[in-house]
Amino acid sequence: MATPREGYVLHSYGPDRYVKHAVASVHTLRRHDTERPVALFCPEHHRSLLERRGLEDHFDVLGDLPPEHQSITGFKHHLHRFKVFDRSLFVDADMVWCRAPDPLWQQFAAFPFTATGLQNADHFFGGPKGIGVVMDVLLGRRPRTLRRLGLTQLPRVQAGMIYAQEEARTREVGQVAADYLDRADETHFRSRLNEGRSEETCEWSLALAMSDLNLHVFPWLQGRNSPQLDYIDSLTDHDPDFREVSYRLYTNSFVYSLRGLPNARVRDALLGAAEYLPRMGEYMELTPYVLHFGWLHQKEPFRDFAERTWSRLSTERAKPRRVESKEDGPVSSG
Numbered sequence: 001m002a003t004p005r006e007g008y009v010l011h012s013y014g015p016d017r018y019v020k021h022a023v024a025s026v027h028t029l030r031r032h033d034t035e036r037p038v039a040l041f042c043p044e045h046h047r048s049l050l051e052r053r054g055l056e057d058h059f060d061v062l063g064d065l066p067p068e069h070q071s072i073t074g075f076k077h078h079l080h081r082f083k084v085f086d087r088s089l090f091v092d093a094d095m096v097w098c099r100a101p102d103p104l105w106q107q108f109a110a111f112p113f114t115a116t117g118l119q120n121a122d123h124f125f126g127g128p129k130g131i132g133v134v135m136d137v138l139l140g141r142r143p144r145t146l147r148r149l150g151l152t153q154l155p156r157v158q159a160g161m162i163y164a165q166e167e168a169r170t171r172e173v174g175q176v177a178a179d180y181l182d183r184a185d186e187t188h189f190r191s192r193l194n195e196g197r198s199e200e201t202c203e204w205s206l207a208l209a210m211s212d213l214n215l216h217v218f219p220w221l222q223g224r225n226s227p228q229l230d231y232i233d234s235l236t237d238h239d240p241d242f243r244e245v246s247y248r249l250y251t252n253s254f255v256y257s258l259r260g261l262p263n264a265r266v267r268d269a270l271l272g273a274a275e276y277l278p279r280m281g282e283y284m285e286l287t288p289y290v291l292h293f294g295w296l297h298q299k300e301p302f303r304d305f306a307e308r309t310w311s312r313l314s315t316e317r318a319k320p321r322r323v324e325s326k327e328d329g330p331v332s333s334g
Contacts, residue, residue: 006105007037007060007085010093012046013070017306019046022093023313024306026058028242029097036105039084041065041075053310054317076159076202077178080171083164092160094293094302095228098245101289104227108218112166113173115206116227117217121156122257126189126204141188148186149208155217157207160292161228163218176209177202221256223249228290231298232259234268236291242305245291250274250283262297 008029012018019042026038039061047064050056061084069075075082079090087109108114127136136142146154164170181200184191192201210217218227229247237246250256255274261267275281293302 005037005085006087007039007089009039009041009082009084009088009090011065011069011075011082012040012042012093013065016046016049017303018093019049020310021302021306023050023055023058024302024309025091025093025095025097027309027313028095031243032097032100033102037061037085039063039082041069041082043067043070053314055310055313072199073178073181073202073205076162076206077174077181079162079164079174080167083167083170086165088164090162090164091290092292092294094299095160096231096242096245096291096293096302096305097289098242098287098291099289103225104289108163109165111163111216111218112169113162113164114216114218115162115210116158116160116220117207118156118220119153119217121154121207125154125156125207126187126201136188145187145189149180149183149212151208151211153211155207155211156220157203157210157217158220158228158292158294159203159206160294161218161290169213169215173206173209173213173215176212177205180208180212181205221249221253223251223284224286226286226288228292229288230259230295231291231293231302232295233298233301234264234271235259240305240308242291245287246285247288247291248283249286250281252280252282255280260295262295 010022010025012022022040022042029038037060038058040059041063042065044064047056047062050058050062056062063082063084065075069078069081076090079088082088082090087105089105089108123133123137123142127133127142142154146152189204192199220226220228226249229249235248238244250271252274255271258267258270261270293299
């Protein structure tokens with residue numbers, strides 16, 4: 001019996017820079033996995049740009065992303081529509097691949113559907129990101145939400161990496177998540193639109209759906225086996241092209257949670273202070289499978305890398321490299 005086909009699925013929409021991100025991400029993926037196919041779903045103007053630059057062959061499948069799916073929830077609540085491989089790994093485009101992912105695929109194969117995350121979400125997940133979270137805790141808004149929805153657990157889903165194997169279960173997760181999003185006024189969750197974001201999040205609704213359907217959340221933080229880690233400039237050493245990457249992962253979950261502080265001086269001071277406390281300052285140096293540029297204040301290095309990669313690859317396609325002929329000297333490879 002043939003092994004089910006495995007492949008990666010990305011999507012892009014909006015300004016042209018996002019399809020450039022997809023190309024840069026796949027460029028790093030191909031350093032470590034040259035076998036599994038890659039699909040990209042995008043609108044026509046992204047596809048046209050790829051074709052004009054001769055970069056469409058970075059993707060084995062290039063599909064249309066209809067307008068109704070050109071949003072976070074429009075895509076990730078409907079993954080079954082874009083599951084083009086028997087075993088599909090849906091990944092965001094703002095990711096740099098740093099290691100061969102074969103061990104991840106072996107682990108994901110055990111699940112009909114899973115997403116990376118934590119078994120227990122913190123109080124900031126889907127709630128206020130500032131001091132307002134204290135009122136949520138004091139008023140018991142989170143347990144009240146769970147009781148109202150008939151649930152006993154709220155996991156933390158990080159939707160940048162989602163694995164889908166069973167078609168029916170993938171469809172069911174999306175439908176249940178969409179239903180929970182429609183019931184947002186019955187919950188304590190805050191709309192990202194009220195925080196100045198242009199799009200609604202899919203993560204808390206997916207977390208509720210996975211809790212409802214008793215689905216395993218693939219642990220986000222597993223030490224050296226962590227599927228993805230957030231890029232933080234003060235925790236990551238790398239060359240400009242991310243070929244050599246070393247990451248400092250603090251083993252204490254509270255200390256590691258300080259990575260999200262936008263003020264670098266405050267963040268580094270607190271991390272430095274943690275080293276003087278018993279067990280708090282311990283860390284491991286590792287190379288992650290994936291660096292995810294999810295924090296808004298940490299995206300600039302990836303944007304620069306994506307622009308440079310796009311420019312170089314486009315130039316190479318426009319002007320074929322020259323190769324040396326032993327007999328005749330330099331000749332065009334085209």
